[in-house]
Amino acid sequence: MEHRAQLSLQAVDCDGAIAEAVDALTGDTRADFFRKAVIGGSALAASLEAPALAKQGLPKKDTKILQFDLTLEYLQAAMYTEAQRLRALPPRTLDWAKVVGANERGHVRAIRGLLGKDAVKSPRFNFRGVTEDDRAFTETAVAFEDLTAALLKTQALQVKSRGVLAALVSLHSVEARHAAWIRHIAGVVPARAAFDKRTSKAKVVKLVDSTRFVVSAPKTSGRRRPKYTG
Amino acid sequence: MKPSSAGRLSDKGLALLEFLARGQSTEDATAQEPPRTLTRGQLLAGGTVAAGAITGAGILLGGLPTLAVSKPSKAQDRRVLEYLLQVEYIQSGFYGEAERRRALKGELAEFAERVGRQERAHVEALEKALDGNAPKKPSLDFKDATTDPDKFVSTAVELEEMALAAFNGQVPNLTPQPLLTAIEIASVEARHTGWIRDIAGRNPAPRPADVPATQDETNAAIEDTGFVS
Numbered sequence: 001m002e003h004r005a006q007l008s009l010q011a012v013d014c015d016g017a018i019a020e021a022v023d024a025l026t027g028d029t030r031a032d033f034f035r036k037a038v039i040g041g042s043a044l045a046a047s048l049e050a051p052a053l054a055k056q057g058l059p060k061k062d063t064k065i066l067q068f069d070l071t072l073e074y075l076q077a078a079m080y081t082e083a084q085r086l087r088a089l090p091p092r093t094l095d096w097a098k099v100v101g102a103n104e105r106g107h108v109r110a111i112r113g114l115l116g117k118d119a120v121k122s123p124r125f126n127f128r129g130v131t132e133d134d135r136a137f138t139e140t141a142v143a144f145e146d147l148t149a150a151l152l153k154t155q156a157l158q159v160k161s162r163g164v165l166a167a168l169v170s171l172h173s174v175e176a177r178h179a180a181w182i183r184h185i186a187g188v189v190p191a192r193a194a195f196d197k198r199t200s201k202a203k204v205v206k207l208v209d210s211t212r213f214v215v216s217a218p219k220t221s222g223r224r225r226p227k228y229t230g
Numbered sequence: 231m232k233p234s235s236a237g238r239l240s241d242k243g244l245a246l247l248e249f250l251a252r253g254q255s256t257e258d259a260t261a262q263e264p265p266r267t268l269t270r271g272q273l274l275a276g277g278t279v280a281a282g283a284i285t286g287a288g289i290l291l292g293g294l295p296t297l298a299v300s301k302p303s304k305a306q307d308r309r310v311l312e313y314l315l316q317v318e319y320i321q322s323g324f325y326g327e328a329e330r331r332r333a334l335k336g337e338l339a340e341f342a343e344r345v346g347r348q349e350r351a352h353v354e355a356l357e358k359a360l361d362g363n364a365p366k367k368p369s370l371d372f373k374d375a376t377t378d379p380d381k382f383v384s385t386a387v388e389l390e391e392m393a394l395a396a397f398n399g400q401v402p403n404l405t406p407q408p409l410l411t412a413i414e415i416a417s418v419e420a421r422h423t424g425w426i427r428d429i430a431g432r433n434p435a436p437r438p439a440d441v442p443a444t445q446d447e448t449n450a451a452i453e454d455t456g457f458v459s
Binding site: 099100102103104106107110149153156157162165166167169170171172173174176177178179180181184185189190191193194195196197198 | 345348355411416422423427429
């Protein structure tokens with residue numbers, strides 16, 4: 001019944017994007033990472049052993065998609081991180097903000113790693129009291145998480161690189177977990193339908209615009225650290 | 231598409247998962263679950279990974295060595311959908327039995343009823359995608375996991391994590407139409423996972439990215455449950 005060939009990292013990671021993401025995620029050079037990996041088991045190092053991967057960059061379309069996602073992740077990370085810092089939300093919601101904030105910061109690092117020099121900077125945000133207001137925070141969080149999961153489905157059909165697709169799939173289901181969790185806290189059904197439908201980028205833009213959270217547009221240089229940490 | 235020699239998770243994959251599971255987060259947010267020794271089944275199900283124990287680094291890394299990707303084709307679609315349908319048969323069997331036996335109360339009964347209905351809808355969608363040529367349903371026995379509330383919860387967590395990892399592992403292998411169906415289902419499996427983990431008092435989203443499973447790993451996890459005869 002087994003039909004799937006186990007491919008090496010080299011074969012899967014045809015554009016080097018995932019390997020780059022790994023470097024960005026760990027904050028290590030690959031050499032450092034492998035040194036650490038040996039502690040966990042030399043098998044790990046062996047499994048990732050691959051010749052230096054060519055830095056060819058991503059397909060243009062994928063770059064554009066990831067740049068939009070990066071901005072969306074900055075927004076989510078900033079909102080939840082601010083809520084965590086202000087500590088005004090009830091305990092369960094605050095726990096949600098802490099865990100999900102950490103996850104979204106992880107997404108920021110992952111996508112910045114995938115984009116490399118094409119990473120956009122974070123816009124500046126003003127959450128207008130939403131991070132201190134239980135009801136407003138919860139409603140906004142439900143909308144952000146539901147819509148992000150829906151958008152990632154559309155993008156899964158659009159991206160050219162299968163490495164990028166695999167990465168988006170891994171992030172996508174985490175957004176759906178976040179959505180179910182915040183819905184459960186809010187007392188609304190975590191899984192409304194048997195199939196989660198996709199949504200368009202335009203709908204997401206409309207939602208984000210309606211919040212008026214973004215107070216300055218992102219610039220295209222990705223050289224500096226994001227400013228979302230408050 | 232040469233057949234894989236690995237009938238089970240390779241030592242290499244296991245060593246990686248153990249390494250990742252032991253890793254300490256620099257952003258350990260709520261530590262709802264203390265790190266502990268994991269069994270292989272738990273690792274595969276992603277069930278007991280400590281909150282934040284797998285950092286961003288774990289993500290893509292965790293996926294890499296086990297990521298089995300082959301170029302999408304119609305023939306491959308069929309094989310993948312047949313396999314994913316097996317996973318859905320087990321889930322819908324589990325919740326269907328829980329409903330019939332009527333031993334669960336309150337939110338657990340509600341969970342079994344709603345999620346069961348959704349898993350049946352997934353079965354129908356996958357059978358339809360296979361033009362009615364569906365594989366044989368497995369013979370299932372869940373013992374007291376469908377009546378004992380604690381066992382029901384831990385089993386539901388395990389089955390949902392397993393299904394999610396199975397779908398995530400296959401989405402990149404499908405052509406566009408089945409890909410869309412599979413990701414629409416994966417998203418709902420992720421919601422079930424988040425929901426039941428919150429009911430269980432376990433961190434619903436312990437990692438920034440979900441680790442996909444290969445078919446071998448999923449089959450091994452299914453075997454470990456002992457539910458399929």
